[in-house]
Structures are given as structure tokens and as C-alpha cells.
Amino acid sequence: MMRWALIGASTIAAQYMIRAMRAQPDGEVVRVVSGSAERGAAYAETHGIATSGTDLDTALADASVDAVYISTTNEKHFAQAMAAIDAGKHVLCEKPLAMTLADAAAMVRAAETAGVVFATNHHLRCSGSHRAVRDLIAQGRVGRVLSLRVHHAVYLPENLQGWRIKAAEAGGGVTPDITVHDADVTRFLLGEDPETVVGQIGETGLGQGVEDSAMSVWSMPSGAMVMSHESFTHPFAGSGVEVHGTEGSIFARGVMTQNPVGEIELVTAEGREAVPFDDHDLYVEGVRLFAEAVAGRGQPAATGWDGVKSLAVALAVREAALSGVRQTVDYGDAK
Numbered sequence: 001m002m003r004w005a006l007i008g009a010s011t012i013a014a015q016y017m018i019r020a021m022r023a024q025p026d027g028e029v030v031r032v033v034s035g036s037a038e039r040g041a042a043y044a045e046t047h048g049i050a051t052s053g054t055d056l057d058t059a060l061a062d063a064s065v066d067a068v069y070i071s072t073t074n075e076k077h078f079a080q081a082m083a084a085i086d087a088g089k090h091v092l093c094e095k096p097l098a099m100t101l102a103d104a105a106a107m108v109r110a111a112e113t114a115g116v117v118f119a120t121n122h123h124l125r126c127s128g129s130h131r132a133v134r135d136l137i138a139q140g141r142v143g144r145v146l147s148l149r150v151h152h153a154v155y156l157p158e159n160l161q162g163w164r165i166k167a168a169e170a171g172g173g174v175t176p177d178i179t180v181h182d183a184d185v186t187r188f189l190l191g192e193d194p195e196t197v198v199g200q201i202g203e204t205g206l207g208q209g210v211e212d213s214a215m216s217v218w219s220m221p222s223g224a225m226v227m228s229h230e231s232f233t234h235p236f237a238g239s240g241v242e243v244h245g246t247e248g249s250i251f252a253r254g255v256m257t258q259n260p261v262g263e264i265e266l267v268t269a270e271g272r273e274a275v276p277f278d279d280h281d282l283y284v285e286g287v288r289l290f291a292e293a294v295a296g297r298g299q300p301a302a303t304g305w306d307g308v309k310s311l312a313v314a315l316a317v318r319e320a321a322l323s324g325v326r327q328t329v330d331y332g333d334a335k
Contacts, residue, residue, distance in 0.1 A: 001026035002291050005065045005089075007056065007080050008072035009034035009043035011160060012094070016123075016258060017069055018047050020283035024291055033059045035072075056080060060087035067294065069121075070094060073163055074171025078103040081118075085110045090117040090294050092287075095184075096176045096314065097307040104311050105332050108304030117293045119300030120307030122184040126285040128278030129255040129262050133241060134189050136250055136275065141266060143247030145190060145224045150182040151240050152256045153213070153231035156206065165232060166208035173210035175201065175318045176311075178230040181256075183313035184306060185241065186218070186226050194218040194226065194313050196328050199321040205233040216317045228317075250275075258282060308334045 004021050006013050009032050021027045031051045034040030040052035053059065060068075060083060067090035070080050078098045084091050091111060097104035097120060111118030124130055137145060156164060163170040164177055187193055199216035206212040213231040220226060231237075239256035242249065247268060254262035260282060264275035289301045312331045320327040 001028065001066075002294065003064050003066045004029045005031040005033065005059045005062070005068045006049070007033050007059070007068050007070045007084070009036075009040050009052075010071035013069065013071050014043070014047065016283040017071070017287070020281065020287040021069075023281070023284045024287055027287070027291070030064055031059050031062060056083055060084055060089060065089060067092065067117075067290075071121075073167075074176060075099055075169060078107060081107045082110060085114050085116055085118070088114065088116060090290075092119045092121055092290050092300075093307070094121050095180045095307055096171065096311045097304070098311070099171055101308065101312055101315060101330065101332050104308045105334060108308060111304060117290065117300065118304040119290050119293070120184075120302040120304060120310070121286065122181065122302035122306060122310065123258060123282045123286055124181055124185050124256065125188040126282040126289070126301045127255065128260060128280055129252055129264060130185060130188065130241075132264055132275055132277035133243060133250055133252050136266060137189060137243060137245075141248055141268070142243055142245030142250060145222065145243060145245045147225045147227070147244045148186060148190065149242040149244075150185060150226070150228045150256070151237065151242075152178050152182050153229050153234035153237045154239060154256075155235035156212075156232035161206065161232075165206045165210060165212060168210050173207070173318070174212050174230045174232050175214050175314045177232075179214055179216070179228065179314040179317050180310040182228045182230060183310040184302060185256075186228070187306070187309060189241070189243065190220060190222070190224065192221050193309060193331065194316075194329050195221055196326055197313065197316045197320050198326045199317040201318060201321040204231065207232070211318070211321075214317060214321065216320065218313070305335045308332070
């Protein structure tokens with residue numbers, strides 16, 4: 001049995017994660033911790049969670065809790081994760097892991113020392129569409145990869161705006177919110193880490209002291225180039241991934257999403273080919289792999305070190321944009 005405590009009465013937990021946890025054999029959500037007693041109690045009642053409260057230590061002292069899911073604002077992740085690790089709980093943490101690379105790496109190292117599983121909730125690598133694209137690349141269907149384009153410019157729903165568009169101190173901005181995802185997608189698809197980045201960020205209609213749009217270009221060790229575009233202000237742009245190689249191109253449209261939707265087309269000298277993919281629930285799959293890792297079978301879809309590396313890329317993009325100078329991505333001692 002995997003018994004969860006939610007750290008943060010969040011929208012993502014309500015919409016996706018509670019269902020994913022309960023979809024596992026003997027999966028159970030037993031507690032929720034919120035900064036507001038009233039919000040926590042209402043959230044627990046709505047979602048059928050037995051216990052709510054505001055005190056993290058009380059939740060972590062509960063021997064029935066096996067793992068925590070952290071989905072609070074970004075500046076809280078470090079302290080909450082470290083407390084959970086110290087209490088011997090397994091941790092699934094939302095991205096970005098922390099406000100700084102040093103804090104993110106410290107969380108992962110602490111979990112290794114404590115012998116608990118620590119994972120990053122990078123859901124996109126759990127999707128059937130992204131796995132299908134990765135398989136096409138691995139099978140050599142596009143030949144040598146020359147470039148990859150990630151288009152992840154969307155419109156941030158009003159109920160999610162809040163701190164994301166106005167609170168730099170809470171980790172707001174499109175780079176920590178979406179660029180980290182695109183960095184993880186790129187690493188997952190190509191199997192290599194960006195080396196240098198150039199970038200530009202701006203406020204294009206929603207940002208209030210933080211960037212709501214970003215564009216960047218990354219160099220990869222293989223010589224491939226990556227172009228990445230993130231935004232909170234594009235209601236009709238659509239999303240997708242394109243992979244262009246010496247023998248073909250992949251067009252994955254509408255796949256940068258929390259749901260198993262979109263379409264994939266492979267274009268080669270032989271013509272155009274629709275590529276099927278599995279339409280399983282991304283979050284159910286992510287929680288399944290986390291539970292398997294806790295049971296000693298395999299590892300999470302995205303490890304803690306994957307989260308450190310995606311954060312490193314996002315931080316480099318923001319620094320490159322602010323300084324106007326190409327940045328070498330600093331991964332610290334990430335494995």
C-alpha cells in the first residue's frame with residue numbers, strides 16, 4: 001500500500017494527482033497540509049481526504065504516511081522536501097525543485113543519503129506521444145538529428161495566474177514554470193544535456209515583474225540545435241515538438257499538455273506516416289513508476305537529478321536573457 005500526504009492543497013493535485021494516486025493498487029491519500037486551515041479542511045472534504053491541517057511536522061510524524069507529494073509554491077519546496085526526507089518519507093516534488101541549483105541538488109543528495117526515493121513530477125516524459133517520438137529517434141527513423149523545436153506557448157488559465165505572473169519571490173515566471181518542462185522533454189527525447197544557451201524573455205501582457213514569455217536556442221553535445229518557446233500569453237498558438245534529421249522529420253502537434261492528446265506525423269523520402277501512440281493517463285503512469293521505485297523495482301520516470309538538470313537549463317536561459325550573454329549551463333555535480 002502507498003499512503004500519501006499532500007503538501008499543498010493545489011489545483012494540480014485536485015485535477016490530476018489525487019486520481020492518479022488512487023488509481024494505483026492500494027493507493028490512498030490520507031492527509032493534506034495547507035497554509036490555510038479553512039482551505040485545507042474544505043479541500044479534504046471535497047476530495048474525501050480523512051485529515052487536513054497546517055502543520056507539516058504533524059503530517060510527517062504520521063507513521064501511516066509513506067510518501068509526500070509537494071505542490072506548493074516554488075520557494076517552499078526546499079524546506080518541505082528536506083523535512084520530509086529527514087522524516088524518512090519518499091518524495092515526489094513538483095518542478096522546479098527549488099529556487100536555486102544548490103538547493104535542488106542538496107535535496108536529491110539528502111534523499112540518497114536517507115535511502116528514500118526522490119522524484120520530479122515531469123509528467124510529459126510519461127506520455128505515450130513523447131515516448132513514441134523518442135522511439136522514432138532511437139530507431140534512426142530521422143537519421144542524425146539536426147534540430148529540435150519545442151513550441152510551448154499557451155495561455156495560462158485565470159485560476160492559475162496568481163503568483164505565477166506576479167511573485168518573483170515565490171518562483172513566478174514562465175522559465176521556472178514551463179522552460180523546465182521543455183528542458184526535460186529535450187533531454188528525454190535526445191538523451192543528452194544542453195551545453196550553452198542564448199535567450200530572450202519579456203512581459204507580453206500578463207507578467208507583473210516576472211517574465212511571461214521566453215525564447216531560447218540551445219546547443220547540444222551532438223551538434224544538434226534546439227529552439228524553445230514558452231509563454232503564458234498565447235491563446236491560439238497550439239503546442240508541439242518538431243524533430244528534424246538527415247533522413248526525416250517528426251511533427252508532434254498538440255502534445256505539450258497534461259492530457260494524452262495530439263497527433264504525430266513522420267515525414268521521410270517515402271512520404272507521410274501517421275504514428276500511433278498509447279493514450280494512457282500521464283499522471284497515473286508517473287505515480288505508477290514512482291510506486292514501483294519505492295518497491296525497489298526500477299526508478300521514477302524523472303529522478304531528482306533530472307529535476308536538477310531541467311532547473312539548470314531554465315536558470316541559464318533566464319541569465320542569458322537578462323545578461324545578453326551566451327551562458328554555459330552549470331549542472332553542478334548533477335549525475
